[in-house]
Amino acid sequence: MRISELSEQSGVSIPTIKFYLREGLLAPGVLVTKTQSAYDETHLRRLRLVRALRDVAGLPIASIADVMAAVDSEAVSLLDLLGVTQVAVSGVSGDTSARGLRLAEEFIAELGWRVATESPLMRSLGRLLEELADRGIPITVAALGPWASAAHSVAAVEVAGITADMPRDQAAEIVAMGTPLFGELLSQLRLAAQESESRRRFGQ
């Protein structure tokens, strides 16, 4: 397809597509004439991923380029690509104390989940668990089980949408789109459910 069709089908303007081509976020099309290139489904998929990273997750170009590099590198496994994308779009970062990290490791182990100790997720979770512990909340499955079960039930549905044989940029797009959007959905629905439960218990 021509660049105008690519623009129409992707919803990305021609100047923006040209900008992505210059930045290397999009591979060049096949030259058909001296001034015209042909684009295909791979370009369309790639543009969808760029848009998810930019519009939904709100990432700057440099972070988008990092995810693109992971998509294109054969040295990066699908598991690691999903992890890189998830960490980029969820913005988890920073450090935690040794105590926080230990709390996170022990809690994740008690849940029977598999999360790499060196993942930024563990540091971020460690900071939060330390704050909860400081407020007197026991960091155990007995105390925090309802939140873990709820989190696991949606995560299982979300990850089930990804398969090992889909194109890597499509897999990354599911994470880039789903992590922020369905995270926000879960958070908003929790507030609505709190209101609904309050009304059921305390309403006239």
Added chain:
Amino acid sequence: MRISELSEQSGVSIPTIKFYLREGLLAPGVLVTKTQSAYDETHLRRLRLVRALRDVAGLPIASIADVMAAVDSEAVSLLDLLGVTQVAVSGVSGDTSARGLRLAEEFIAELGWRVATESPLMRSLGRLLEELADRGIPITVAALGPWASAAHSVAAVEVAGITADMPRDQAAEIVAMGTPLFGELLSQLRLAAQESESRRRFGQ
């Protein structure tokens, strides 16, 4: 108790307690001598609520004062007090289109939840549902049920910690503390569960 004991038990410094007294966030103690007042459990509870609103939810003094006014007003029902506190600490605000509001109302009705149409929660949810609909996601319980079920299961546990006969400031404190902290916990655990599920499915 003396102001020094109140400070010790609440973890709030004496200058800060004096500031809250001047701002009217804390009722004066009973004058024991010309220069000394006695404080009791009600002051301690009130300070816990102020701290939850300030430290956990990060609210500015003006918003804290709004919640305090709701706590103190007999014209505000417990249900409305919980709602005011929840909206203040979760920061939901803004407007939505008529289409967004209709999507939210229909979805909440399909779930069988009870949320007031005029609540800011509905506008905020409406904006999000409109974005999901624009991305081709059906706004139905069939499609979004897993997120609604997960949200409801944690909300029911959270609201169950509140009873009609507890002091109003204690009820508000549970919302002020729990809404941000357990919201963050749910969000972090979802990311960890996604990583764990990905590892189970795509790891070596």
